[in-house]
Amino acid sequence: MSTKNASSSIDVATARALLANNSEVLVVDVRTPGEFETAHVAGSINLPLDQVDAHLGRIVNAAGGRVLLMCQSGNRATQACTKLVNAGMVDATVISGGMNSWIAAGGPVERGRQRWSLERQVRLVAGGIVLLSVIASIWLPPVRFVAGFIGAGLTFAALTNTCAMGALLSKLPYNRGAGCDVNSSISRMQDTRRRA
Known part of the structure; x- marks a missing residue:
């Protein structure tokens, strides 16, 4: 499968205007x-990045109209956009800067229990x-290599725009919140398609 250009993005002001003028536009967080429970755009649906691959075909088939992808800073939304476009989704766009930019620009959000991003x-x-590795290396010098390993992992994460540590942390109960019903999210996408 050839990789298509999935870098389509819009700024918050454009996204807000698009949402205000077109009820068929759907924000997928x-x-x-x-x-998502901490703060999200009203009317958006939650479809965690770690669920996109498992339901890729269903998501592409269910999507109707324009889909705006949102995450915290834009990185995960860009990854999701690439996957969706490569699977055949035509109208997927990333909201640049994600929730950080949305809130900084005064975009309205629905808030729940506060958690760290x-x-x-x-x-x-x-x-x-x-x-801790640097401190422990005072007594046990080889422990300094743990710090080097973390540094190498962060460098790899930056170069590949992926994050193994983030993927692991996303599976913790703290980050699961009330949970996400993927079937319900996909059904909402289908409902939007029917209205379009």
Whole structure:
């Protein structure tokens, strides 16, 4: 399968205008259920990135009209957009800067139980491991290699725009929140298609 250009993105102001003027446009939030529960765009559906591959065909078939993809900063939404476009979805677009930009621009959100974003959790865990490794290396010098391993992992994550630590953290109960009913999310996509 050839990779198509899936870098289509729009800024928050354009996304808000599009949503205000077209009821068939659907925001699909690919963050964890915990992040979605913390704050999300009203009317959006939650379809976590880790569920996209398993339901790719159903998502593409269910999608109708324009789909705007949202995550915390734009990285996960870009990954989801690439997967969906490569699977045949025609009108998928990333909201640049994700929820961070949406909130900074004054975009309205529905709030629930507050949790740390996945990106912040990764920074805490990676930084904590590096710090503890450096301190422990005072007594046990080989432990410094753990810090080097984390640094190599972060470099690889930046170069490939993936994050193994983030993928692992997303599976923790803290990030599952109330959970996400993928079947319900896909049904909402189909309902939007019927209205279009």
